[in-house]
Amino acid sequence: MNSFGAGAVIVLAVAIGIYYQQYFGDETPTARRAWLTLLNNDEYVPGVLALARSLKRVKSAYPLVVMITLDTVSQEGQQLVLDEGCQLRPIETLLPKQDKKNLAFERFIHGWTKLRAFQMIDVCDKCVMMDADIIVLQNMDELFELEDNPNFAAVQTCICNPAKNPLYPDYWKPQNCPYTHEQHSHSSAEVDSRGRMFNGGLFLLHPNQTVFEEMLVALNTWDLSLFKFSDQDFLNKFYHTTWRRLPYVYNTLKTFSKTHPYLWNETKIKAIHYILAKPWDKLDPDNAAYEEINRLWQEAYDWREQTTAQSPTNI
Incomplete structure (x- = not known):
């Protein structure tokens, strides 16, 4: 490889390195x-x-x-x-x-x-x-x-749908939300199984x-x-x-x-x-x-x- 070719390879390698570091x-x-x-x-x-x-x-x-x-x-x-x-x-x-x-x-x-x-x-x-x-x-x-x-x-996830968006699934209601049932210590069996999602x-x-x-x-x-x-x-x-x-x-x-609101505690919430x-x-x-x-x-x-x-x- 002549000196020009070697120099080009070095320049290309440096350019790739800069690009890689940037991204x-x-x-x-x-x-x-x-x-x-x-x-x-x-x-x-x-x-x-x-x-x-x-x-x-x-x-x-x-x-x-x-x-x-x-x-x-x-x-x-x-x-x-x-x-x-x-x-x-x-x-x-x-x-x-x-x-x-x-x-x-x-x-x-x-x-x-x-x-x-x-x-x-x-x-x-x-x-x-x-x-x-x-x-x-x-x-x-x-x-x-x-x-x-x-x-x-x-x-x-919470499925209360507080905005009452009509495009949300029809079972997205407070009475079907797992967090509602946990608040009142109800059995998880009472929750619509479709509400058990992340x-x-x-x-x-x-x-x-x-x-x-x-x-x-x-x-x-x-x-x-x-x-x-x-x-x-x-x-x-x-x-x-x-x-x-x-x-x-x-x-x-x-x-x-x-x-x-009973779950909202900024001293405990991480994200x-x-x-x-x-x-x-x-x-x-x-x-x-x-x-x-x-x-x-x-x-x-x-x-x-x-x-x-x-x-x-x-x-």
Whole structure:
């Protein structure tokens, strides 16, 4: 190889290294544990930033890895996330072939791409996937240390449907919600069995390509018109008999403050999930009922890591 060719190879190697460091960060790409989230539009950039800052604020030992669709997130949005110290994993959008018109909200169509978390075998052996509308209030690294090391774990969801959305399943009512029955110490047998499901906003998983391929088969064979909550309903069916229930404090819906106030204790809650109206959307009138809870999100978003300036070394 002549000197010109050798020089070109060196330049190319340096360029690849810079690109890799920019997108994957300084941490090794085979870190065995990580928090995951998905970013596939600019609307959720504030959410990712608040989530990242909340994890740093509680001194989590593990990185936040952002699965990102580069073709739908602006360069500015990408740079903001990089500047926050997050690691990026470019992915492609995942959409089933079937019609998606039966979803409760149009935005749920983006949820299918969350399933790519099961492909993150180069990121970690064990991951916790979190929606970008979650903030962490207390360190919860213990999720990576569960004794029975479940393949999949999540928090049971509330099905009270406080907004009374007519597109939600007809059995989503307070009298069928497991948390309502637990409050009154009723037997779980009294709860409509369909109400025993988990919320897809946070779940523990072990990335596995074989499992992901099994999911792709299911996406092409199951009747997805029955799934009003896209990935959440899909995962509930996929892990119907094997999911491990986590305490609600790891994924406390903001609506708990209204539907189950006896559970709302900010000294115990470890993560708040801002379902429905997003706290960064100041124009959404539905946020008026959650001003105090949204304040917690704003505090996480405004938080900045304190750095101690080093005194110059005396010579």
